[in-house]
Amino acid sequence: MRLRVRHTTEYRYPEEAQDSFNELWLTPVDDHRQCLLEHRLFIEPLAAVRSRQDYFHNRVHDFHLTTPHKSLKVEVFARVTTFATPEPLSVSVSSLEPLRDRFFEFLAPTARVPLHLEWGQMLGFRKPHGAESLHDYLLEMTRHLFESFTYDTEATQVDTPLRRFVEGRRGVCQDYAQAMLALCRSYGIPARYVSGYLATGVGAEGSHAWVEAFVPGSGWVGYDPTNNSLVGEQYIKNAHGRDYDDCPPLKGLRRGGGREELRVFVSVEEEPGKALARM
Structure with missing residues (x-):
């Protein structure tokens, strides 16, 4: 496009x-x-x-x-x-094991995405099994977050802590993205915050945010929990970082x-x- x-x-x-x-x-x-x-x-x-x-x-x-x-x-x-980008390769979650030291920056906690809390329990989402498809697991995570929250531009501010969003169950794309970062990093999946634009969909009225997770053999793959979508031609990327504060x-x-x-x-x-x- x-x-x-x-x-x-x-x-x-x-x-x-x-x-x-x-x-x-x-x-x-x-x-x-x-x-x-x-x-x-x-x-x-x-x-x-x-x-x-x-x-x-x-x-x-x-x-x-x-x-x-x-x-x-x-x-x-x-x-x-x-x-258009090809469908990510079907590789197992365990294929990340030898790569985790390389991506420590996108696995470590940040001020906006702390990792001392039990995010899996708070968000009601399971740990992955080593043999299952990493891409399928990330799609399941994307769908779970989409179904767990309500998009509400009045519910949170730019400085609202992630925990408050998770407890309140209402927020915007920045909140959805950082919730997915918390889950990915808690379970050893390198993930980074992305800022940009969306042509059509929820969040298209302003700057948009989503997540890129590293899938061995395919590289950084975009997932948008706000829209329950794999990132495609409708998305324009501006920048990425560890969380919102980087970009x-x-x-x-x-x-x-x-x-x-x-x-x-x-x-x-x-x-x-x-x-x-x-x-």
Whole structure:
């Protein structure tokens, strides 16, 4: 599919703000599953923007506003071609055993995904058997989380602890993804948090989040528990990390400004007449 993205983030402040430092994880990746055709970034007030790769090889842009301002607007336009990917190989859960030291970063606890709690018991999901198909097990986990929670944009905030989401059973894609990370890592399956966009489905109205788990022989495979879906052509990946904190769409610090008002608009549309021919 050829998809067009528009993502606008606007902050308004009741008082003047200054010394605003910001980082953006808003550039679609260019890899085997998707091709970045165009990317444009606009900042108001005008600012010099720098680009770098972070530790996880995500493209990050940052800028610093030194002059007083009462609003900040960040607009991203991108065009991406996404490709169908083959069904993951049917390998056993036990095939991960010799690889776990290599992926320790995606098995270790984080502030958002602590591992001292019994997530399997709290989420009511079983441990895997060594001989069963890893992909089938992950699909079962994806479906279980989808059926266990209700999508509710009012139930949680960006800083809501995972335990509160699990107990309340309501939240958004970020919460679903981090619950799946907790299960995967508790059971020795390397898994990472992914941020990006979804063309159609629950969560398509804003930035979306899902999980990539490592399947030997197939690499990192995307699973979306918010939609009970295997990640396919409808998904555009921007970045990945250990949890939300490694790749938020935008984060920053400022002096002054008072209590901010935030508005976000995201549109993902298929370009007409641009679908790729399938053999």
